[in-house]
Amino acid sequence: MQALRSQLARAARQAGVRRFATEAVAEFEKETAHAAKETSKWKMVTYAAIPACIGLTVLTFSNAHTHHRNVPAYPYMDYRVRDFPWGPNPLIGCK
Helix, strand or coil, X not given: CHHHHHHHHHHHHHHCCCCCHHHHHHHHHHHHHHHHHHHHHHHHHHHXXXXXXXXXXXXXXXXXXXXXCCCCCXXXXXXXXXXXXXXXXXCCCCC
């Protein structure tokens, strides 16, 4: 029975199953360092993107123009079977 336990313990150590606290701390520090590096990278990307977005917004709104609807006055577009309840002019009721 003792031989079986020692053999299982040896196989577990070789497979890397058993971990000590120092290994866990080292791995945690490695992950923390990577996370800090990624955080600083994305902070810099954000700080670079903010002026670009503001500049694009200013450019877009400074070149604003109105859109006019140029509809030809074709007679068949004014075809009415009956008048509106508020009169013949369709724009009187809309405000």
